[in-house]
Amino acid sequence: MNFVKRAGLSLWARKGRTLITLATFLVISAMVLAGVLINDATAQAEQDAKRSVGAEVNLDMDTNSMGAGGGGGMQVPRIDAATVDKLGALPQVQKYTYSMWDRAFLKGKYKLVDGGPKIEPMGPGGTAATGVLDSSLLPDFRNGKFTLLSGKHLTAADKNKKQLLIEERLAKKNGLKVGDKITLTSNDEKKTADFTVAGIYRDPRPSTEPEPENFLSPANLLYGTVGSISALESNGEGSLQVGKATFLLQDADAQGAFKDEAKRIAGSALNGFKLDANDKAIQQMTGPLKSIRSTATVAMWLMGLxxxxxxxxxxxLAVKQRRKEYGVLLAMGEKKNKLIAQQALEIGLVAVVAIGLSSLFAPTLTQSAGQALLGKEATAAERKIDSWQPPPPGSTGIDQGIDPNDKPIENADPIDKITVALDPADLTTVGGVGLGIGLLATAIPASAVLRLSPRTILTKGK
Structure with a gap:
C-alpha cells in the first residue's frame, strides 16, 4: 500500500491520538504566530513613530569634555558656520539649521513684558536674542509647542536680512505687527540696528515662568536671522560662529553614516561639541512596545518549548506502540525511509491543519491580548511621565536628586495602540517552525526503532 494512503488511514484509525497531537500543535502554532504578529505590529508602530518624530541629529556643547579640561573658567565653544554648511550638504541631510545667541536690548519706546523673574540675568531691558538659520526647524516649532500666528518663518534665504520673530505678548505690549520695525542694541550697547518683524509666534508658557535655558520670561525671547544677530554682536571681524546646529536626516537609519562623515569633515572643529541623535522622543514613545515585545517573545519561547x-x-509513545506495525512492514519488504516518511507525513498533515486553524483565530486573540498588555504598559509610562517634576528655579536639580536630562519630551506620548495584521510571510515562518519541531520530534524516536531488524522488532515485544 502506498505510504501516503497508509498515513491517512493511520490518522483516521487513531482519532484520539490525532486530536491530542492536533491540540498540541495548535497551541504551539498559536503561540508562535502570536509572537510573530506582535513583533511585526510593534516593529511597524516603531517605524511609524520614527517617521512622525523624524531622524534628527543635534550638534551641541559637550559639557563633559569641557569640564574635564580643568582651568579657571568655562568658555562656550563655537564652530564656523561654513563648516556646518558642509555638514548640511551631506547626502544624508534633508534640512539643517544652526543658531547662536547673545544679549540684546530693546531701544527707544519698546519695552519688555512685565512679570518675569525677579532676578534679571540679562540686566534691565536685556533679553536673549537667538540667531537661527531656519526657525521652522527649532524643536519647539517642530513639535507643535510654538505656533506661528502670523508672518513667516526665518529661512536660509533671509540669513543676512534684519528680521525677527517675536512672541505675541511682546507684540501686543508694543503694538507691533508683521512688517513693523523694532530697534535692538548690542550686548555692549555700542551698536544699534532696526529689525523688521517677520512673524509673530505663540509660546504657551506663562510669562511668569522662567524659560529654563536663559532664565527669562518666555514672552520676551527674540529669534532673528543668524547673520543679523551675529552682525549686531560682532565687530565685523572674523567669520560667522555658531553654538549649536540641528540636522534633519533623510532616514533614521542614516544617523551612523552621517556622524562618521561629519567627524571626518569637521575634524578638530568638533572639539567641545557632541553629535547626539534626538532619539529620546522615540524611546519615550516606544518604551511600552519594547516591553510587550519582550513579554510576548518570552511567552512564545516558553510555550513553544x-x-x-x-x-x-x-x-x-506513538512510535513505540507501533513497533509491531513497523516490524511487519519491514518484513514485507517496505523500506525504512518510507516508514519514516509516513510518520513525518502524518505529523506534517496535522501541523498544516493546526497552522490553518491558528491563522483563523490567532490574529484576533493577539490583537486583544496585545492591546491589553500595551494599554497597561502605556498607562504606567504616562504615569511616570506625569510624576516628573522639574528642579526649582535657579537650581540644576542635582542637589534634589533630579536629573534634568530625564525631563519628558512634550508631544511624544507613549504609543498605546497597535494593529495586528496577518501576512503570508508570517504563516511561512510559523509553518517552518512547526514543521521543523514536528519532523525533529518524529525523526529521533523513529530512527531509534528503525535501527533494529524486523526480527528484533517482532520478537522483542513492548
Missing amino acids: TGAAVLALLIN
Whole structure:
C-alpha cells in the first residue's frame, strides 16, 4: 500500500491520538504566530513613530569634555558656520539649521513684558536674542509647542536680512505687527540696528515662568536671522560662529553614516561639541512596545518549548506502540525511509491543519491580548511621565536628586495602540517552525526503532 494512503488511514484509525497531537500543535502554532504578529505590529508602530518624530541629529556643547579640561573658567565653544554648511550638504541631510545667541536690548519706546523673574540675568531691558538659520526647524516649532500666528518663518534665504520673530505678548505690549520695525542694541550697547518683524509666534508658557535655558520670561525671547544677530554682536571681524546646529536626516537609519562623515569633515572643529541623535522622543514613545515585545517573545519561547517537549513525548509513545506495525512492514519488504516518511507525513498533515486553524483565530486573540498588555504598559509610562517634576528655579536639580536630562519630551506620548495584521510571510515562518519541531520530534524516536531488524522488532515485544 502506498505510504501516503497508509498515513491517512493511520490518522483516521487513531482519532484520539490525532486530536491530542492536533491540540498540541495548535497551541504551539498559536503561540508562535502570536509572537510573530506582535513583533511585526510593534516593529511597524516603531517605524511609524520614527517617521512622525523624524531622524534628527543635534550638534551641541559637550559639557563633559569641557569640564574635564580643568582651568579657571568655562568658555562656550563655537564652530564656523561654513563648516556646518558642509555638514548640511551631506547626502544624508534633508534640512539643517544652526543658531547662536547673545544679549540684546530693546531701544527707544519698546519695552519688555512685565512679570518675569525677579532676578534679571540679562540686566534691565536685556533679553536673549537667538540667531537661527531656519526657525521652522527649532524643536519647539517642530513639535507643535510654538505656533506661528502670523508672518513667516526665518529661512536660509533671509540669513543676512534684519528680521525677527517675536512672541505675541511682546507684540501686543508694543503694538507691533508683521512688517513693523523694532530697534535692538548690542550686548555692549555700542551698536544699534532696526529689525523688521517677520512673524509673530505663540509660546504657551506663562510669562511668569522662567524659560529654563536663559532664565527669562518666555514672552520676551527674540529669534532673528543668524547673520543679523551675529552682525549686531560682532565687530565685523572674523567669520560667522555658531553654538549649536540641528540636522534633519533623510532616514533614521542614516544617523551612523552621517556622524562618521561629519567627524571626518569637521575634524578638530568638533572639539567641545557632541553629535547626539534626538532619539529620546522615540524611546519615550516606544518604551511600552519594547516591553510587550519582550513579554510576548518570552511567552512564545516558553510555550513553544513546552509544546515541543509534549509533542516529542506523544510521538515517541506513538512510535513505540507501533513497533509491531513497523516490524511487519519491514518484513514485507517496505523500506525504512518510507516508514519514516509516513510518520513525518502524518505529523506534517496535522501541523498544516493546526497552522490553518491558528491563522483563523490567532490574529484576533493577539490583537486583544496585545492591546491589553500595551494599554497597561502605556498607562504606567504616562504615569511616570506625569510624576516628573522639574528642579526649582535657579537650581540644576542635582542637589534634589533630579536629573534634568530625564525631563519628558512634550508631544511624544507613549504609543498605546497597535494593529495586528496577518501576512503570508508570517504563516511561512510559523509553518517552518512547526514543521521543523514536528519532523525533529518524529525523526529521533523513529530512527531509534528503525535501527533494529524486523526480527528484533517482532520478537522483542513492548
